[in-house]
Amino acid sequence: MQKLFSLFVFLFTCITFSQTPIHSFERIKEAQSNFFQLDRENIFLHFNKTKFVPQEGVWFTAYSYSSKNLLPHTSTTNLQVKLFDKSGKEVASKVIFIYEGVGEGFFDITELGLTPGIYQIKASTNYMKNFREDLAFHETIEILGNYTSAENSPSVKKAYDLQMLPEGGHFLTNVNNSVGVKLIDQNGKGVEFLNAELKNSKNETITNFKSNSFGLAKFNFTPTVGEKYKVVVYLANENNITSSLPPINTKGIALSVNNLHPTQVILSIQTNRETLKEIQQKPYTVLVHQNGNMNAMEFLFPNNNTQVILPIKKSSLNPGVNTITIFNEKKQPILERLVYKEITAKRIDASVSLKKNHIDSLEYEVQLTDNIKKGSLSISVLPSATKSYTSTQSIASAFFLEPYLKGQVENASYYFDKENPRQRFYDLDLDLLLLTQGWSKYRWNDVFNHPPKNFYESEVGFSLNGKVNNYNPKKIDQVYVKSNHSGLFEVIELDNTGNFTLDSLFVIKTDSLYIGSIKKRNDKTKKPQLFITALPKNKVESIERLRLPTSNKKDVYAPTNFNTKSFISDEVLDTVILQGENINRVRSRSSAFEDVIVFDEDISNFYQFFLDYIITKGYDVIRGINNVSIRSRRQVSTINGVIPTKVFIDGMPIDYEFSNMLLILKTKDIEEVILNKSGVGQGLFGAGGTIEIITKKSYGYKNTKVKELALKYELQDGFSSNKSFYAPKYSSFSSEDFQKYGVIHWVPSLNFDNQNSKSFKFLNTLTEEITFYIEGLTTEGKIISEKINIKP
Numbered sequence: 119m120q121k122l123f124s125l126f127v128f129l130f131t132c133i134t135f136s137q138t139p140i141h142s143f144e145r146i147k148e149a150q151s152n153f154f155q156l157d158r159e160n161i162f163l164h165f166n167k168t169k170f171v172p173q174e175g176v177w178f179t180a181y182s183y184s185s186k187n188l189l190p191h192t193s194t195t196n197l198q199v200k201l202f203d204k205s206g207k208e209v210a211s212k213v214i215f216i217y218e219g220v221g222e223g224f225f226d227i228t229e230l231g232l233t234p235g236i237y238q239i240k241a242s243t244n245y246m247k248n249f250r251e252d253l254a255f256h257e258t259i260e261i262l263g264n265y266t267s268a269e270n271s272p273s274v275k276k277a278y279d280l281q282m283l284p285e286g287g288h289f290l291t292n293v294n295n296s297v298g299v300k301l302i303d304q305n306g307k308g309v310e311f312l313n314a315e316l317k318n319s320k321n322e323t324i325t326n327f328k329s330n331s332f333g334l335a336k337f338n339f340t341p342t343v344g345e346k347y348k349v350v351v352y353l354a355n356e357n358n359i360t361s362s363l364p365p366i367n368t369k370g371i372a373l374s375v376n377n378l379h380p381t382q383v384i385l386s387i388q389t390n391r392e393t394l395k396e397i398q399q400k401p402y403t404v405l406v407h408q409n410g411n412m413n414a415m416e417f418l419f420p421n422n423n424t425q426v427i428l429p430i431k432k433s434s435l436n437p438g439v440n441t442i443t444i445f446n447e448k449k450q451p452i453l454e455r456l457v458y459k460e461i462t463a464k465r466i467d468a469s470v471s472l473k474k475n476h477i478d479s480l481e482y483e484v485q486l487t488d489n490i491k492k493g494s495l496s497i498s499v500l501p502s503a504t505k506s507y508t509s510t511q512s513i514a515s516a517f518f519l520e521p522y523l524k525g526q527v528e529n530a531s532y533y534f535d536k537e538n539p540r541q542r543f544y545d546l547d548l549d550l551l552l553l554t555q556g557w558s559k560y561r562w563n564d565v566f567n568h569p570p571k572n573f574y575e576s577e578v579g580f581s582l583n584g585k586v587n588n589y590n591p592k593k594i595d596q597v598y599v600k601s602n603h604s605g606l607f608e609v610i611e612l613d614n615t616g617n618f619t620l621d622s623l624f625v626i627k628t629d630s631l632y633i634g635s636i637k638k639r640n641d642k643t644k645k646p647q648l649f650i651t652a653l654p655k656n657k658v659e660s661i662e663r664l665r666l667p668t669s670n671k672k673d674v675y676a677p678t679n680f681n682t683k684s685f686i687s688d689e690v691l692d693t694v695i696l697q698g699e700n701i702n703r704v705r706s707r708s709s710a711f712e713d714v715i716v717f718d719e720d721i722s723n724f725y726q727f728f729l730d731y732i733i734t735k736g737y738d739v740i741r742g743i744n745n746v747s748i749r750s751r752r753q754v755s756t757i758n759g760v761i762p763t764k765v766f767i768d769g770m771p772i773d774y775e776f777s778n779m780l781l782i783l784k785t786k787d788i789e790e791v792i793l794n795k796s797g798v799g800q801g802l803f804g805a806g807g808t809i810e811i812i813t814k815k816s817y818g819y820k821n822t823k824v825k826e827l828a829l830k831y832e833l834q835d836g837f838s839s840n841k842s843f844y845a846p847k848y849s850s851f852s853s854e855d856f857q858k859y860g861v862i863h864w865v866p867s868l869n870f871d872n873q874n875s876k877s878f879k880f881l882n883t884l885t886e887e888i889t890f891y892i893e894g895l896t897t898e899g900k901i902i903s904e905k906i907n908i909k910p
Contacts, residue, residue, distance in 0.1 A: 143403055143414055146449060152569040153560070154410025156248055157184050159191040161241045161255040162516035163199070163223075164496045164893040166843070166864035169260045169506035172232065173686045173846045176225040176259065179496035179866045180241060181895045182216050183517045186409045188437070188464060189899035190219025194243045195624075196577035196654070196837075199223055201230075202238045206661040209237075212838035213627070213656075219895055220494045222866045224841045227261060234263025238661065244654065247574040251559050255516065256526070257509065262859060277304040280361040282349060283554050286373030286444070286453035289366040291343045292390040293424070296374045298554035301333040301351060301359070308333030308528050314351040332528050334550040341366045369393045371402075373444065373453045383435070383457050385428040387417075387444065394424055400447040404428060407443070408436045408522075437461040438518030441558045451562045456552040461518050461534075464899065466490070470890050470906045479879050480910055484892070486874040486902070493870045493896030499863040499880060502887040502907050506859045513893040514903045524559045527551070534903060580652055580836060582620040586635065587647040589616025594646065596636040600769040600828070601629055607769070609636065623652075627836035632769055634828035643773045643827055652835050685855045687847040717788040728783040732809070735793060737763065745777045750795045750807045761806030763795075768813055770827050787817040840866075851883040862888060870896075885910070 159182055166177040180199070182191040194216060201210040210230050214221040242254035278301060285296040301309045310331050316324040316339055324347070329335040341347065347366075351359040370393060374386040385404070389397065401416045413434065417426055430442075437459055444453040467487040474481040484495065500507055511520065515530035527533075533545065545551060586594060589612070597618055598609045606625065610618045625631070635646035715721075715735075725731035729739050732748065740747040748763045765772045765780065772779060792810040843864040848856050863880035870876055887909045894902035 143405075143416075143445075143449065146403075146405065146445065147412065147414070149566050149569070150405075150407060150412055151410055153565045154186065156570050156572055157186040157191070157193075158249060158253055158409070158521065159183065159194065159243060159245060160185050160253065160517050160521050161197065161243070162511065162513045162893070163239065163241050163255055163257060164498070164513065164891075165257065165259070165509060166498045167500060167504070167506040167861055168257070168508045169262055169859060170227055171262050171685055171846075171859065172227050172234070174227060174861070175841070175844070176227060176239075177843055177864050177866060178223050178239075179494075179893070180214050180216060180221040180223060181513055181516075181893070182219045182221075182243075183895070183899070185517070185521050187899070190895055190897060192218060193576040193578075194245055195579055197221055197241055197243060198656075199239065199241045200659060201225060202240065202659075202661050204236050204663065206663050208658050208660060211656050211658075213836065214241075215624070215837045218492075218897060220867065222840045223838065226841070232261050234261045234265040236260050240659075240661065243577065244574050245576045248570045248572055250564055250568060250570070253521070255511075257511065276356075278302070278309060278359050280349065280351060280359050281554070282361065282363055283556055284372070285375065285553055286371075286455055287557060288370050288372065288453065289341060289363065290370045290372040290388070290390060290393075291341050291366050291368050292392075293372045293388040294338055294340050294374070295372055296338050296553070297336065298550070299327070299329065299335040299337065299349065300554045301329065301335075306526075306528075309353070311335075311351045311353055314349060317348050317350060319346045330545055330550060332545070332551075334545070334554050336550060336553060343368055369396070371397075371444070371453060373455055375442070375455050375457055377457055379429070381432055382429040383432060383442075385426075385430065385442065387426045387428065387453075389419060389424050391424065394419055394422075397447070402447065403445040403449070405443045405445065406430060406435070406440060408438070408440045411436060432459055435459040437464045439522035439552070441522070441560075443562075454557040456522065456555055456558060458519075458552060461514060461901075464518070464901060465514065466896070466900050466902050468495075468892055468894075468902050468904045468906075470892075470904075470908060472908065472910055473877055475882070475910065476879070478882055480882050481877055481879045482890075482908075483875055483877045484868065486870070488900075489872065489874045490870050490896045490900070491872060491898065493894060493898075493900075493902075495865070495868040495870070495876075495892055495894035495902055497863075497865040497868060497878070498861075498891040499865075500861060500889050500891070501857045501883075501885045502889045503857040504859070504889065506861070507889075507891060509891075512903045513895065513901050517901065522559055523555050524557070525555070531903075535905065537905075577654060579622040579624045580654070582623055582631070582650065582652055584618050584633070584648050584650045586612060586616035586618075587649060591616075594635040594637060594644075597646065597648075598634050598636060598643075598771065598828075600632045600634075600766075601625055606631075607766075625833055625836045626839050627833060629833050629836060631831045631833060632828035633831060634771065636771075643771050645827055645829055648829055648831075650829075650831050652833055655835050684849060685853075685859070687849045713793040714790060715793065716790045717785055722784075722786045725785050727781075728785055728788060728811070729780060731785055736795065737809075741781070746780050747777065748780075748809065763807045763809055766808065766810045768811070773827070783811070787813050789814045845881070851885065856883075857885070868894075882910075 162181045163178045170176060180197050182194065182197065184191040197214040197216050199212045199214055200208055203209050210225055212223055214223045237259050239257050239259060240254050246253045281300040283298040283300065285298065289295055299314070301311060303309050310333055311329050314327050314335065316337055318324060324339050325337050327335050327337040347363040349361055353359065372388045376384040398419050398421055401418060403414055403416050405412055405414045417428065419426065438461055440457050440459060442455045442457060443451050446452050469485045471483055471485065472480065473483040498507065509531060510529050512531035512534055514534035519530055519533065520527060533551065582599065584597070595612055596609055597612065598607065599620055600607050608620055610620055612618050633646065633648060634643050636643050721731060729746065733739055736751050738749045738751060740749070748765060750763050767779065789812045795807040843866065845861055848860055850856060862883055862885065865878055868876050868878060887907060890904070890906045890908065892902060892904040892906065
């Protein structure tokens with residue numbers, strides 16, 4: 119939001135704004151600044167679909183966004199994703215690794231034993247606990263099959279809630295009031311109606327109106343003092359719904375907002391004659407704000423004028439939802455209205471086209487309207503007739519709409535759909551959705567009295583806390599931590615009580631850590647006795663009981679006679695034995711300081727023993743009666759002599775006592791060796807350089823002496839490993855079931871790097887028309903959100 123924006127006032131007579139600083143408003147500005155000082159993070163999960171059969175998997179891509187900076191939120195790496203059943207009980211939990219605002223995840227329906235029914239997924243971070251408002255992401259999914267719902271039973275009587283919501287928050291006599299109407303059922307879902315009437319105490323009709331598909335409507339009227347009003351909604355084949363308007367204030371201020379103008383948002387602030395006598399010449403204030411960015415201006419009601427018109431330039435607004443609050447002369451908030459500005463500047467358009475038909479597969483190209491430095495898209499490919507993608511949100515709604523509203527918005531993604539833009543603009547931008555939302559999610563009582571404090575830090579990986587039992591500093595002064603799976607190797611100093619901590623640990627859940635102790639003076643290693651804790655630990659949660667989708671909505675949930683057994687083929691394939699050559703692994707740890715050597719048959723034929731081979735790589739081997747020492751010829755002698763090269767076998771350091779293992783180690787038992795003659799990256803522990811030996815699975819020492827040197831610790835908490843997408847073997851691609859509930863393909867991350875196009879392939883299912891659901895985020899904070907239908 120720009121620092122300055124112009125507010126031009128047009129009255130029935132000329133009014134001039136005060137050009138002096140608004141010193142009396144400093145308290146409000148300070149409170150706003152403090153309340154939004156901590157940057158809130160918004161989360162969105164893009165699912166491959168939301169309705170599944172038990173043999174399928176739930177794949178998703180996670181996006182994290184800074185609402186203050188409008189950039190990917192990069193402070194947190196740990197995203198907690200939990201799955202809850204209908205009763206609100208937690209049935210699964212994962213920690214997803216987020217990097218540059220993007221991560222990937224997966225739930226295995228079969229492995230979890232999920233039965234047919236409705237489930238909810240919640241995604242949140244530890245940092246979100248600093249805020250009173252709920253910032254977590256919520257989405258409902260369904261496991262298809264035979265299940266019943268008491269809520270949707272025909273015997274359950276329907277209930278309705280008819281709400282009348284005056285714009286700004288107050289009804290006022292003798293002025294034109296703009297009123298939002300909202301009709302919802304017992305499950306909180308909007309109910310559309312085609313006719314409604316506003317009636318007075320004489321049962322006379324003042325005005326007629328109808329709702330949109332979400333049960334939202336609007337009407338205007340001028341109430342008179344002492345009159346009572348009611349709204350009657352007429353539903354087809356059902357009883358009428360009647361609700362009385364609350365008592366109407368005889369004094370106060372009313373607000374009406376017009377967002378039709380292409381460059382301005384026009385505020386109409388009205389009062390009546392009774393109120394004007396008390397407030398004329400008193401300074402009122404308009405505050406336009408979003409996430410701590412704010413602009414303020416005073417205005418007056420001069421003599422004999424009951425209306426003030428304030429045009430606000432849209433160029434001064436931030437993309438998404440902005441809040442307009444009006445304060446009285448005592449600087450108390452009395453009226454509030456949410457307004458929306460298009461997010462065009464933060465959105466990149468994308469198109470999809472068929473690049474090549476490979477007969478058995480299709481290759482498509484995604485084209486972006488702008489070149490981006492770096493970004494990632496997730497893409498769900500489904501038959502266009504699908505009923506299985508019912509996500510209520512998109513990345514646009516999750517980042518630019520939901521964070522500012524008190525309640526959950528029904529089908530929030532609709533408001534950012536490019537189809538039927540005129541209707542969408544009316545439903546969102548003008549009056550209906552934001553008019554019926556009332557005041558912002560952020561309560562002024564909290565703004566003034568409860569600014570968030572940074573008690574909960576952003577989690578970056580995991581921490582390993584340990585204590586050496588019976589600690590003796592004369593025998594132990596360091597420990598090392600090693601993980602073969604992640605390439606982790608760290609040497610940690612012990613404090614004077616034998617405690618140690620390793621932070622920012624990036625490990626996979628169920629991975630094994632090997633921890634050994636070291637005495638620096640003699641480089642002696644041994645297996646320690648330790649007490650170890652890995653943090654953070656998962657805390658089991660529960661949520662409120664889920665409300666199922668209403669049955670009066672077409673295709674909201676699957677029919678109870680859906681036969682999943684005929685949908686997925688249970689054909690058993692014959693056993694196939696595959697033979698082939700071993701493919702050399704590419705190690706992520708490789709660098710300019712390391713040489714990775716894969717031991718093949720040529721090496722084994724020329725050199726029977728490892729020590730014979732290592733001599734040819736620039737090392738000296740000093741053999742003893744029952745021990746051996748290896749030294750790099752590149753090392754310079756010191757007053758203490760040449761520092762030996764540190765040797766590791768399968769991640770375990772080999773000290774002098776166990777060096778005899780090297781005397782009999784054969785090249786045929788080695789998979790690869792990593793040579794680091796400089797010791798860069800190994801700290802003082804590798805001052806003489808390092809040699810890492812990875813043995814083959816058949817090597818006899820793998821689970822014996824080497825691992826006796828370290829304590830094995832099985833992680834119970836860590837990042838969840840992802841699984842590559844696979845589609846189940848459907849019985850038929852041409853069946854109606856597949857067209858409604860099948861999945862063609864899922865791309866969790868299509869990465870762009872200084873380019874605007876990228877291709878991907880998937881199986882050709884001969885589907886007549888397919889739909890691409892695309893969501894994405896760039897490092898510059900721009901989003902991509904598309905629903906594209908294509909006939910191959």
